[in-house]
Amino acid sequence: MVGPDGSVEVTGAAVVAFEVITLFPEMFAAIERSGITRRAMERKLWRANYVNPRDFATDAHRTVDDRPYGGGPGMVMMAEPLAQSIASCRARHAGAVKVVHFSPAGERLTHRRVMELAGAQALVLLCGRYEGVDQRLIDRHVDLEVSLGDFVLSGGELPAMVLMDAIIRQLPGALNDANSAIEDSFVAGLLDCPHYTRPETWEGETVPDVLLSGDHARIRRWRAEQALALTRKRRPDLL
Numbered sequence: 092m093v094g095p096d097g098s099v100e101v102t103g104a105a106v107v108a109f110e111v112i113t114l115f116p117e118m119f120a121a122i123e124r125s126g127i128t129r130r131a132m133e134r135k136l137w138r139a140n141y142v143n144p145r146d147f148a149t150d151a152h153r154t155v156d157d158r159p160y161g162g163g164p165g166m167v168m169m170a171e172p173l174a175q176s177i178a179s180c181r182a183r184h185a186g187a188v189k190v191v192h193f194s195p196a197g198e199r200l201t202h203r204r205v206m207e208l209a210g211a212q213a214l215v216l217l218c219g220r221y222e223g224v225d226q227r228l229i230d231r232h233v234d235l236e237v238s239l240g241d242f243v244l245s246g247g248e249l250p251a252m253v254l255m256d257a258i259i260r261q262l263p264g265a266l267n268d269a270n271s272a273i274e275d276s277f278v279a280g281l282l283d284c285p286h287y288t289r290p291e292t293w294e295g296e297t298v299p300d301v302l303l304s305g306d307h308a309r310i311r312r313w314r315a316e317q318a319l320a321l322t323r324k325r326r327p328d329l330l
Contacts, residue, residue: 107262108213109139109255110180110188112173114155114220116141118248128256131265139255140183144168147175156221165222173228177215186212189234191254193218193247197236200250202277204237205257216254218247280329284317 111119119141122128131137145153155173156166181188189211198204208214217224217233229236239250259265266272276283287298301313322329 107137108184109137110142110183110213110215111139111218111251112142112144112176112180112215113218113246113248113251114143114145115218115246115248116143119252122252122255127265128259131259131262134264136262136265137255137259140180142176142179144172144176147172147179159222163222167222168219168224168228170225170228173217173224174232177217177232180213180215184213188213188215190215190217190232192224192229192233192236193238193250194223194229194236195238195241195243197238200237200239200254200257202257202275205254206261208254209258209261214258216247216251218251220246277329279318281318281322282326282329284314284321 113119119139123132123139128137144155148154149171154169156168159165159167177190189208191208191214193216237250237254239253244250260272272278274283287302291298291303299313301309304310
């Protein structure tokens with residue numbers, strides 16, 4: 092939801108439940124054991140369940156991929172194990188569940204989209220592997236395809252962790268200082284301003300005088316001007 096000042100507001104309940112469909116659930120130890128996301132989990136602000144599609148395979152080898160029709164390199168993830176994985180995820184939630192698939196063909200992930208997803212009751216994050224996922228599964232069961240940019244990764248696990256991190260830091264109580272999320276890049280449509288810390292002089296360069304002035308109104312004005320200038324230089328498309 093877009094507020095009257097142009098900001099994006101979370102609608103509905105904050106996301107506290109992630110259902111992650113992945114062949115490599117061990118990768119997600121990084122987000123559960125480190126930093127802000129770990130603390131937020133300890134504060135019971137979010138939880139995650141990991142589903143391995145191999146658990147729904149029907150053969151002795153627990154096969155979840157096969158050769159692509161029409162030939163070509165690589166393997167394609169089969170629709171049925173993924174469909175059953177998604178169904179098992181949906182069954183754990185009484186309300187609406189949004190299924191997100193990570194793909195180079197997806198829309199570019201933005202702060203606006205993160206905030207919209209943060210209003211979902213629960214998210215199913217489908218992490219593909221190999222050459223891709225059977226298109227019929229995507230057409231029937233995926234609500235949104237997301238991309239981090241114009242490059243290819245080995246699977247959807249890293250993009251899933253990126254999305255989880257971006258959402259978790261928006262949950263009330265996740266950050267020690269709530270203003271940290273409010274003042275992040277993109278929240279107001281601009282990049283963030285430059286930041287400085289001690290020592291006052293480092294390698295012959297000093298901190299801008301305005302930041303040492305104690306004049307908070309002047310500092311706010313300087314930061315706004317710097318954010319605008321940096322956005323104009325680096326990301327004019329945002330303007």
